[in-house]
Amino acid sequence: MKNIAITIFIILIVAIMVLYFVSFQVREIESALVTTFGKPTRGITEPGWYFKWPAPIEQVYKFDSRMRVFEADLGETTTKGAVPIIVNTYVVWKIAEPLMFFNAVGTIKEAENKLLSQLSDTQNKIIGGHDFAEFVNSNPSKIKFEEIQNEMLADLKQPVRANYGIEIKTLGIKQLKISEEVSKDVFERMRAERNRKTEATIAEGNAEATRIKTDADSKKTELLAAAEARAKAIRAEGDAEAAKYYKLLEEDPDFAIFLRNIDALKKFLEKRSTIVFSTDTEPFELLKGMPNIKPKK
């Protein structure tokens, strides 16, 4: 019984050791390549547990199948209109076909070299096919920046996959710049535009202020005119009402005029006046002498 136990144990250990030599795991983050006598024969991209012939016959090479990022250096190229432009492009890529990758490229370093040359071809081709005005434009609907990036992706994707077994997940321009000399012109332009804006702001402000003031003045005039009209109407009402009483004066116009004149005289001479009388005028006659009056009989 005990012999059986030890036998099973030994068999187990031997089995595990044999399995270790004839099988291998491919993890989710890997892809693998099996070589038979040094010649690549199988590419494995699905994770799982696989068998193989032991070591000298078949050998397994594993590749990391996750996305990697590669960026080219800042490079100057020219647009369709021969305008220099400086772009920095990056590529997100992964090993899609280990067999092809192993045959055509081999290492990550080499893959980056291949990507770089392919990328600069694509960059020159696609950017050279577009005007600068399609990268940035004062009219937003004319900006084709995203389309240009997609075009570059489309141009790069297929050949890289077919030739190197590399899949390009995405591509983009992470820096978009202009040459140093051009930056001076841009500043000049920005300054000019800002100055124009400043002037426009001042002019608009003044115009607005003037409009507000004029508006107020004209409102004032209109309001005063309206008030004046109203006042006139009120005065007219008064005159009309007073006219009713004038009728009563018609009973004796001469006397009425006399009374009015007396009133006027009183009013005129009320203030700051100097008056010169002759002693012939009543009651100053009295100053000349006693009056000659006798009682009436």
Added chain:
Amino acid sequence: MTDDNNKHLIQPPGKAAGDELDAAGKSLSEALRISFIVLKIIMIVLIVVFLASGFRTVEPDEQALVLRFGKICGIGENRILGPGLKWVFPYPIDKIVKIPVAKKLNLPVDSFWYYQRPDELLLSPEVRKSRVPATLNPIREGYCIIRSEEQSQTIPGLTGSDYHIVHCKWQLTYQIGDPERFFKNTYTDDTSPGQNYADVIEKSIRPLLEDLFEDAVVTAMVNYTIDEAISSQDRIPKHVKKLLQEKLDHIESGIAVVSVQLTDITWPRQVDRAFLASIKASQDSQKTISEAKGYAENTLNEVAGPVAAQLFETLKNETTGEEEKELLWPQLAGQAQEKIAGARAYRTKVVETAKANAEYLQKLLPEYRKRPELVVQKIYQDAIEYILNNVDEKIIIQPDAGIKGREIRLLLNKDQTLKPKSEEK
């Protein structure tokens, strides 16, 4: 099995030499027995340790995946393990991968900011301003190209693609949104002993995130003008966030953008003066306008008081009835009110005077008709008396018979200090 061995050793019959052999065999068998026991214990311990090594703790801020023979095991939601103590088959069958999903990570991006030498930061702002280079070196200086405003396209001598430059600083906050996608697709360095996996992740994905993020910034910014960029500090980060998340989803990175912040944005230092002047102009302009508004308010107030605007509208509106207008007139103030008040006073006075005169005449008429001369004289005398009482200076001259007909000239020094009687009171 030790018993078996013992039997076997005891089997050979022996005499003296056999006894010696027997003693040696005994001690050998004893040693073997002990070593087998030790071996057994070691084996049991090893098996226990082996099985116990399958226990793993998933921390509260983590989620875990189990790789069975390299393949993620489980279906649907079971593929991802939440926090807690977990048991998996030990190596080499299962492998547990813990991913910190709850942790929010920050990534500041300064690559669109202008270059400043460290020693420059110590200088005063004035000195720094005077040292601004006239041009931007594309390798050293960071900036974004943004579109210019549409109307400026009409300026002659330009290529039609007019653009501006702006400097900006950003901050990205992200977390791992989908651990499975993240693990499968996004490259991370291997963790060497002593390293925190979360730190390794942060360091490994930084280049990828930076590239995608800068791409999103560059792509978004070309759509805005400098005024939009500087003023609307919310719309652009939202745009960048959307672009970035789209890219991250497209490449199935499993990374989720928590927030994108535009931490700083400015126009190039080279054009600082023009921009400051522009800001000042717009402030001045605002001031001019508000002064004008003040003037307008004052003017209308002086004219008609607080109801001025309402009154004006009512007057202008032809549909409003007279009654409505009538309601507003009494609320008037200011000059308009004065005018109307004056008119009212005039009306009252005119009517009252006419009335008084009429009544006076009516009262006097009967008497006048009876004795016209006396009445007239009486009134006349009363008037003269009244006048003489009120007049400031009175001069009485006696015309001489000899100089009759001669003109009398009097120079009257008008006394300026002389005040009307009413005011003296």
